[in-house]
Amino acid sequence: MPDIRALIVDDSSVMRKIVERSLRQAGVNLTQVLEAGNGAEALALVKDNHVDLILCDINMPIMDGLEFVKQLGGVPNAKGVPVVMITTEGSESHVVQALSAGARGYIRKPFTADQVKEHVLPVLAVKT
Amino acid sequence: MKSANDFLAVSNEHSDWIPLLELSAREVFELMLGCHLKPLQPVPETGLDITAMVGLAGQLCGVLSVRSSRESAALMACKMLGAEADKESQEVRDAFGEICNMVAGNFKNKVSGLGEGCMLSVPTVVTGNDYSLHSLTDSPPLEVSLQFENHALVISLEIS
Numbered sequence: 001m002p003d004i005r006a007l008i009v010d011d012s013s014v015m016r017k018i019v020e021r022s023l024r025q026a027g028v029n030l031t032q033v034l035e036a037g038n039g040a041e042a043l044a045l046v047k048d049n050h051v052d053l054i055l056c057d058i059n060m061p062i063m064d065g066l067e068f069v070k071q072l073g074g075v076p077n078a079k080g081v082p083v084v085m086i087t088t089e090g091s092e093s094h095v096v097q098a099l100s101a102g103a104r105g106y107i108r109k110p111f112t113a114d115q116v117k118e119h120v121l122p123v124l125a126v127k128t
Numbered sequence: 129m130k131s132a133n134d135f136l137a138v139s140n141e142h143s144d145w146i147p148l149l150e151l152s153a154r155e156v157f158e159l160m161l162g163c164h165l166k167p168l169q170p171v172p173e174t175g176l177d178i179t180a181m182v183g184l185a186g187q188l189c190g191v192l193s194v195r196s197s198r199e200s201a202a203l204m205a206c207k208m209l210g211a212e213a214d215k216e217s218q219e220v221r222d223a224f225g226e227i228c229n230m231v232a233g234n235f236k237n238k239v240s241g242l243g244e245g246c247m248l249s250v251p252t253v254v255t256g257n258d259y260s261l262h263s264l265t266d267s268p269p270l271e272v273s274l275q276f277e278n279h280a281l282v283i284s285l286e287i288s
Contacts, residue, residue, distance in 0.1 A: 011250060012222050012223075012225070013219065013222055014208060014209060014219060014222045014223040014226055015226050017209055021210070059229075059248055059250060060250070061250055088230055088234065088237075088248065089233060090233065090234075090237035090243055091237065091244045092244070108233075108237070109160075109229075109230045109233060109234075110155055110159035110160045110230050110234065111159065111160075112159055
């Protein structure tokens with residue numbers, strides 16, 4: 001497993017910690033973890049930092065996760081960076097919207113570390 | 129698209145949603161905290177001094193709330209994070225709000241038709257118990273009382 005710099009986007013700092021722990025439990029070799037509380041903060045971070053993986057909530061204040069994924073396509077730094085949504089929004093239309101916007105995976109909350117592994121490792125394998 | 133009134137009529141005053149509300153909470157606690165919730169009767173009237181609320185809008189309008197004690201909320205945060213948490217900390221309120229958010233999301237995904245047509249707000253957390261929540265309808269809330277590690281936990285759904 002290569003070194004991975006991850007960006008975790010969620011308005012809950014507790015959830016960001018849980019996602020980070022789940023990534024480590026999944027065997028992802030995290031060398032750096034950046035955190036953002038909404039899509040606008042996340043966009044600012046990816047403009048100035050190279051990341052290999054983004055985990056993103058949908059329901060967030062200021063800029064939601066779907067808008068973030070749409071705008072991410074216009075950030076040169078972020079070309080090809082896989083995004084996996086982790087959200088309470090579990091409807092088929094949300095999944096379709098997220099995948100159409102460019103997300104590569106979708107995990108519904110509540111989740112287990114095994115589900116994170118199942119959805120994240122394949123997108124990292126494709127990228128690397 | 130069905131109106132909220134159509135939805136009310138079809139679901140027979142929503143009493144059939146109570147098991148789904150309970151299952152939604154059980155799944156969140158089992159997957160995220162590694163805990164099994166037990167039934168609790170009667171509904172406790174004191175000691176519930178922290179409340180998390182998530183608003184629902186769209187095909188179903190209302191508020192889903194989770195109430196417990198601050199000691200209990202600190203224990204929940206501890207189990208979610210795998211580390212001690214001060215019951216007065218922002219981290220505990222954040223964790224408690226996120227539990228409410230996951231219960232609300234899990235619940236709406238279990239009710240046929242709601243997943244697509246109902247939006248959730250970000251959670252709000254209130255501490256203290258000297259307040260009243262007034263619904264704008266006459267119908268009583270759907271309510272489930274559960275036991276989390278010897279602490280009471282009450283899940284309510286107020287439908288507008």
